[in-house]
Amino acid sequence: MPRAILCILDSFGIGGAPDAADYGDTGADTLGHIAANYQLSLPNLDALGLGAAAKLSTGEVPRGLTDQPRGGRWGVGREVSKGKDTPSGHWEIAGVPVPFDWGYFPLSEPTFPPDLIAQLIEKSGIPGILGNKHASGTTVIAELGEESIRTGKPICYTSIDSVFQIAAHETHFGLERLYTLCETAFELTAPLNIGRVIARPFVGETAATFKRTGNRRDFAIAPPEPTLLDRAKEAGRQVYAIGKISDIYAGHGVTHKIKATGNMALFDRTLEAMEMAADGAFIMTNFVDFDQDFGHRRDIPGYAQALEAFDARLPELIAALRPDDLVVLTADHGNDPSWRGSDHTREQTPIMAFSPALTPGSIGIRPSFADIGESIARWLGLAPGRHGKSFL
Ligand SMILES: O=P(O)(O)O[C@H]1O[C@H](CO)[C@@H](O)[C@H]1O
Ligand SMILES: [Mn+2]
Numbered sequence: 001m002p003r004a005i006l007c008i009l010d011s012f013g014i015g016g017a018p019d020a021a022d023y024g025d026t027g028a029d030t031l032g033h034i035a036a037n038y039q040l041s042l043p044n045l046d047a048l049g050l051g052a053a054a055k056l057s058t059g060e061v062p063r064g065l066t067d068q069p070r071g072g073r074w075g076v077g078r079e080v081s082k083g084k085d086t087p088s089g090h091w092e093i094a095g096v097p098v099p100f101d102w103g104y105f106p107l108s109e110p111t112f113p114p115d116l117i118a119q120l121i122e123k124s125g126i127p128g129i130l131g132n133k134h135a136s137g138t139t140v141i142a143e144l145g146e147e148s149i150r151t152g153k154p155i156c157y158t159s160i161d162s163v164f165q166i167a168a169h170e171t172h173f174g175l176e177r178l179y180t181l182c183e184t185a186f187e188l189t190a191p192l193n194i195g196r197v198i199a200r201p202f203v204g205e206t207a208a209t210f211k212r213t214g215n216r217r218d219f220a221i222a223p224p225e226p227t228l229l230d231r232a233k234e235a236g237r238q239v240y241a242i243g244k245i246s247d248i249y250a251g252h253g254v255t256h257k258i259k260a261t262g263n264m265a266l267f268d269r270t271l272e273a274m275e276m277a278a279d280g281a282f283i284m285t286n287f288v289d290f291d292q293d294f295g296h297r298r299d300i301p302g303y304a305q306a307l308e309a310f311d312a313r314l315p316e317l318i319a320a321l322r323p324d325d326l327v328v329l330t331a332d333h334g335n336d337p338s339w340r341g342s343d344h345t346r347e348q349t350p351i352m353a354f355s356p357a358l359t360p361g362s363i364g365i366r367p368s369f370a371d372i373g374e375s376i377a378r379w380l381g382l383a384p385g386r387h388g389k390s391f392l
C-alpha cells in the first residue's frame with residue numbers, strides 16, 4: 001500500500017510570486033540570491049528538478065544549477081492564502097488555504113494593546129514585560145536578555161507574522177513557567193485572531209553568550225477545516241509529524257509526534273519513521289533551520305551550507321524508499337537572506353515529487369499549494385478534499 005513522505009524545507013522560496021509587490025517583496029528570491037552570492041553545490045536537488053523549477057518561476061537558472069532534471073516530477077507552487085507565514089503555508093500545502101485575515105500587531109511602539117498586556121500581567125503574576133515591539137528574536141535577546149534576568153520580566157515581541165513571541169531565560173525565569181505564561185497569552189490573543197504564541201527560551205548569562213535552545217514551543221490555533229493529516233488519520237492511517245509539524249496543526253490529525261532539534265536530527269528521525277511506518281502511512285517533516293537559523297538571521301553562507309548538507313543526505317532517503325513510496329519536497333514561503341529586515345518574503349516555492357513508481361516530467365506552475373495535499377491524498381488512496389487538484 002502506498003506511503004507518502006512530505007518534507008518542508010522551511011522558507012526555501014524560488015522567487016517569482018506574482019503578488020510579491022503587495023508585500024514589498026518584488027524581486028525577493030531565496031534560492032536565486034543565495035546562488036548568486038555563494039558557489040552552491042546541490043547535485044541531488046538539481047537532479048530532482050530544483051534548477052528547472054527555479055527557471056520556471058523566475059525565467060533564470062540559478063548559478064550552479066541546471067535546467068536538466070533527471071527524474072521525478074518538478075514544478076512551482078503558488079500560494080493563495082494571504083499570509084506569508086508558516087501556518088498559512090503548511091495548512092495550504094495540506095489542502096486548506098486560509099480563508100480569513102490573521103490579526104497582526106502594528107509597527108508602532110508599544111506594539112501590543114495595553115489592555116492585553118495588563119491582563120497578561122494580572123493573570124500570570126509577572127512584574128511586567130520588556131520589548132513590546134517588532135524585533136528579530138536573537139537581536140532582542142542580546143539587547144534585553146540581561147535586563148530580563150535582572151528584573152524577572154519576560155521579553156515579548158512580534159514580527160510581520162501573526163505571532164506573539166515570549167523570550168525568557170530557561171533557568172532564571174524557568175521553562176515550565178514560560179510555557180504556562182504562553183498558554184495564558186494564547187488564551188488572551190486568540191480573540192484577536194493571532195495565529196501563534198511562541199515560547200523562546202534561552203540560556204547564557206550575558207548578551208555575548210545568550211543562545212536560544214531547542215525547547216521552543218508553539219501554541220497555535222487549529223486549521224479552519226480538516227487537513228490532509230485529519231483525512232489520513234480518519235481513514236485509519238498512521239500520521240507521523242516530525243519537528244514542529246504537530247504544533248503547526250495544533251496536534252490535529254497526528255498519530256505519531258516526533259520532536260528533534262536541527263536539520264540533521266530531523267533527517268535522521270525522518271529516515272527512522274520511514275523504517276517504522278506501516279503501509280498507507282503519511283510522514284511529514286519540517287526542516288526549520290533554513291528559516292529560523294539562516295533566513296531570519298540574513299545569513300547567506302549559513303543558508304547555503306544548510307542546503308548543501310540537506311542535499312548530501314538525499315541519496316540516503318532515496319535508498320530507503322519502498323517501491324510505492326512517494327516523496328515530495330517543497331517549502332511554505334520564502335525568507336530571502338539577502339533581503340532587507342528579518343522577515344519572510346512572498347515567493348513561489350519548488351515542488352519536487354519522486355517515487356520509484358512515478359514517471360518524470362514537469363507539473364508546471366500550480367495555482368495553489370493545495371495541489372500538493374491533493375496529490376498526496378490521491379497517492380494514498382484518500383477521498384479528494386475541497387481544495388486543489390492532484391498533479392499525479
Ligand atoms: O526572529 P525570530 O524570533 O526567529 O522570529 C521568527 O520566528 C517567527 C515564527 O516563525 C516568525 O514570525 C519570525 O519573526
Ligand atoms: Mn515557515
Ligand SMILES: [Mn+2]
Pocket residue numbers: 086291292296344
Ligand atoms: Mn519564520
